[in-house]
Amino acid sequence: MLIIGLNFIGNVRKGENLSKNLVIVESPTKARTLQRFLGKEYIVEASVGHINNLESGYGAKYTGPVAGVDKDFEPIWGLEKGAVTRINNLTKLAKDCETIYLAADPDREGEGIAYHVANALIEKKQPKEKFKRVVFHEITEKAVMEAFENAGQLNMDLVDAHIGRRLVDRLVGFSLSGLTSSLLRLKRLSVGRVQSVAVSIIKDKEDEINAFIPKEYWNINGEFSMNNIQYSAKLHEIDGVSGKDLVISNSDEASKAQNELESLKYKVNSVKSSTRKTKPRPPLTTSSLQQDASSRLRLSPSRTMSLSQQLFQGINLGSGEEGLITYMRTDSTALSSESLNEIGNFIQNSYGDDYFAQRKYKTTSANAQEAHEAIRPTSINRTPESIKSFLDDDQYKLYDLIWKRTVSSQMSESENKKTTIITISSDEKYKFKSDYDELVFDGFKKLFPEKETEKMPNVSENDLVNLESIVKEQKFTQHPPRYSEASLIKTMEDLGVGRPSTYASILNTIKEKKYVWVINRSIYLSPIGNVLVEEIKKDFSKEFMDYKFTEKMENDLDSISNGNLKRSEFVKSFWKNFEPIKKNYEKRSEENPRNPSEYNFIRTNIICSSKSPCINSETGKEFEDNDRPLGLESLNASLEKLPRMVWIRFRNNKGDGAFLACEDRECKVTADESAWAGFGRRRSRTLEALKNSMKEKSIH
Numbered sequence: 001m002l003i004i005g006l007n008f009i010g011n012v013r014k015g016e017n018l019s020k021n022l023v024i025v026e027s028p029t030k031a032r033t034l035q036r037f038l039g040k041e042y043i044v045e046a047s048v049g050h051i052n053n054l055e056s057g058y059g060a061k062y063t064g065p066v067a068g069v070d071k072d073f074e075p076i077w078g079l080e081k082g083a084v085t086r087i088n089n090l091t092k093l094a095k096d097c098e099t100i101y102l103a104a105d106p107d108r109e110g111e112g113i114a115y116h117v118a119n120a121l122i123e124k125k126q127p128k129e130k131f132k133r134v135v136f137h138e139i140t141e142k143a144v145m146e147a148f149e150n151a152g153q154l155n156m157d158l159v160d161a162h163i164g165r166r167l168v169d170r171l172v173g174f175s176l177s178g179l180t181s182s183l184l185r186l187k188r189l190s191v192g193r194v195q196s197v198a199v200s201i202i203k204d205k206e207d208e209i210n211a212f213i214p215k216e217y218w219n220i221n222g223e224f225s226m227n228n229i230q231y232s233a234k235l236h237e238i239d240g241v242s243g244k245d246l247v248i249s250n251s252d253e254a255s256k257a258q259n260e261l262e263s264l265k266y267k268v269n270s271v272k273s274s275t276r277k278t279k280p281r282p283p284l285t286t287s288s289l290q291q292d293a294s295s296r297l298r299l300s301p302s303r304t305m306s307l308s309q310q311l312f313q314g315i316n317l318g319s320g321e322e323g324l325i326t327y328m329r330t331d332s333t334a335l336s337s338e339s340l341n342e343i344g345n346f347i348q349n350s351y352g353d354d355y356f357a358q359r360k361y362k363t364t365s366a367n368a369q370e371a372h373e374a375i376r377p378t379s380i381n382r383t384p385e386s387i388k389s390f391l392d393d394d395q396y397k398l399y400d401l402i403w404k405r406t407v408s409s410q411m412s413e414s415e416n417k418k419t420t421i422i423t424i425s426s427d428e429k430y431k432f433k434s435d436y437d438e439l440v441f442d443g444f445k446k447l448f449p450e451k452e453t454e455k456m457p458n459v460s461e462n463d464l465v466n467l468e469s470i471v472k473e474q475k476f477t478q479h480p481p482r483y484s485e486a487s488l489i490k491t492m493e494d495l496g497v498g499r500p501s502t503y504a505s506i507l508n509t510i511k512e513k514k515y516v517w518v519i520n521r522s523i524y525l526s527p528i529g530n531v532l533v534e535e536i537k538k539d540f541s542k543e544f545m546d547y548k549f550t551e552k553m554e555n556d557l558d559s560i561s562n563g564n565l566k567r568s569e570f571v572k573s574f575w576k577n578f579e580p581i582k583k584n585y586e587k588r589s590e591e592n593p594r595n596p597s598e599y600n601f602i603r604t605n606i607i608c609s610s611k612s613p614c615i616n617s618e619t620g621k622e623f624e625d626n627d628r629p630l631g632l633e634s635l636n637a638s639l640e641k642l643p644r645m646v647w648i649r650f651r652n653n654k655g656d657g658a659f660l661a662c663e664d665r666e667c668k669v670t671a672d673e674s675a676w677a678g679f680g681r682r683r684s685r686t687l688e689a690l691k692n693s694m695k696e697k698s699i700h
């Protein structure tokens with residue numbers, strides 16, 4: 001197996017001396033996996049974390065608009081803490097090596113890291129000629145050896161796109177942070193460019209929900225029978241008005257219909273069937289992996305990313321580390337022809353020819369250089385079951401998902417038989433409808449079995465049936481659902497906001513800064529999130545908060561990475577547009593400072609009382625796990641007057657924090673904020689503690 005590698009090492013080696021080569025990667029795990037494939041002639045070392053960052057803080061030189069950006073919009077770099085030791089270590093190793101291979105991850109970020117590491121070593125007198133860039137999308141022996149055989153130079157277009165993003169994010173972040181600290185008087189309330197757009201998407205939804213007025217409607221169902229057959233059907237048509245147009249809007253109408261229905265006779269009007277085929281979904285990209293892992297496995301996007309990084313970098317399968325999946329940051333659904341063959345063979349051998357249907361997916365991304373292949377197992381023959389004992393629970397679940405999504409993308413369509421039975425009243429005024437769905441051929445669903453659906457009753461046209469009962473049910477239209485982490489990522493992707501490398505970190509930041517709360521998997525806007533978007537929108541709506549604007553910026557960055565746009569031009573034209581808006585904003589906030597108590601002390605909907613603790617003023621009932629944290633409409637005036645718990649934000653030298661306390665200062669009831677704005681088990685637990693604390697301490 002090592003033939004390619006040995007050839008190559010032979011080329012590099014000079015004379016009799018065993019000259020060593022230095023390979024620099026990001027992490028120790030990746031270093032271990034690579035070391036195993038490369039052998040003793042290579043020293044594989046991790047650079048660990050960032051080497052440098054745009055300058056900030058007290059020591060920063062302000063020669064340009066903000067710290068870290070000079071007057072020509074070039075970056076001013078400062079070393080990260082601890083980087084000195086790491087660079088000294090790498091320099092020591094580099095001295096005895098003939099070639100230095102930069103083997104950071106295969107995307108803009110990776111190219112950026114490689115560039116900075118190289119620069120740091122060049123400053124330490126390492127000659128430029130020694131450096132080579134190797135790029136591989138999977139850490140397997142074959143892919144790695146090929147990459148080393150084709151070692152090239154750093155791609156400066158990718159580096160420029162990476163630096164361009166950092167410059168623009170810095171220009172916006174620092175400008176707006178200055179604004180929010182004067183405006184909101186909170187130092188740590190920093191604002192990211194894409195993050196604020198994400199919060200704005202959530203606020204739009206929250207506004208939609210608040211404006212929503214629920215409407216009453218009634219469902220009427222009939223239970224029918226014939227001999228020993230029974231089936232239920234939904235009232236679907238009255239006097240020719242059917243489907244969505246048929247609305248029974250109050251209890252009088254429902255009762256009137258019920259009385260009439262109960263006096264009539266019925267027969268089967270029609271039984272109609274059709275076949276429907278369903279295609280499997282394409283192979284996984286970063287975004288669809290995060291969505292699927294979130295909805296199927298309940299893993300947060302950042303957890304999904306760290307797990308898939310582990311799978312990519314290498315898992316010890318008994319005989320050493322092995323990369324199990326291809327690179328996890330990608331927006332491509334393509335599969336290499338080699339893997340297509342492997343998958344095809346696997347399906348034919350394991351499930352039979354009927355289950356195989358080859359499909360080729362093309363990369364639709366404009367950014368072809370970065371999008372290489374979909375996320376897939378490095379070997380399809382490594383079934384989830386066969387390596388289960390080497391993986392922890394979550395690693396296994398995620399690998400299983402990636403494996404199944406990859407294999408199923410090459411499997412045949414599933415086939416369903418859909419049958420609709422229409423039952424009609426003797427006067428032909430009323431029609432009932434029952435739908436049945438039967439799986440005829442499972443196809444790719446072999447890997448994703450579905451629950452069995454109701455069996456179709458054996459009735460045919462013109463059969464007379466008996467009405468057993470009519471059940472009517474009061475309903476209200478529901479507001480549109482809040483975003484989950486999965487659906488927010490989907491929306492951001494559709495709007496062109498963010499890129500595969502940024503979705504998880506955007507979500508992390510807006511949660512950490514408490515712009516949003518995730519409660520029982522739904523994303524709620526917090527009061528500061530609300531203020532943030534409202535304030536920024538006043539002046540920035542067109543230019544900054546517009547999704548199109550962010551999308552254009554991402555496209556510009558893609559153009560830089562494809563070599564079609566100069567970084568300096570991009571940054572300068574951005575600033576030309578942004579500076580006047582920023583000035584205008586600063587002026588307005590100086591004239592009109594905001595009152596911090598508006599968002600630092602938020603009255604919650606939890607009523608403080610020792611007799612009936614934790615009543616929700618909105619519902620009049622005990623505060624429950626699924627209750628929303630905001631919404632201050634009281635059920636009635638008497639509830640309005642009772643003392644509430646208040647959400648209090650504070651800042652100390654450790655950072656921002658928040659807790660709940662009774663608004664009556666004499667009362668000593670306090671609680672962890674997660675009783676109100678927390679999630680899952682944590683919320684129930686702290687809510688229980690709050691209830692007990694009220695029983696003991698509340699003075700009301």
Ligand SMILES: [Zn+2]
Binds near residue numbers: 609663667668669698
């Ligand atoms: Zn109290």
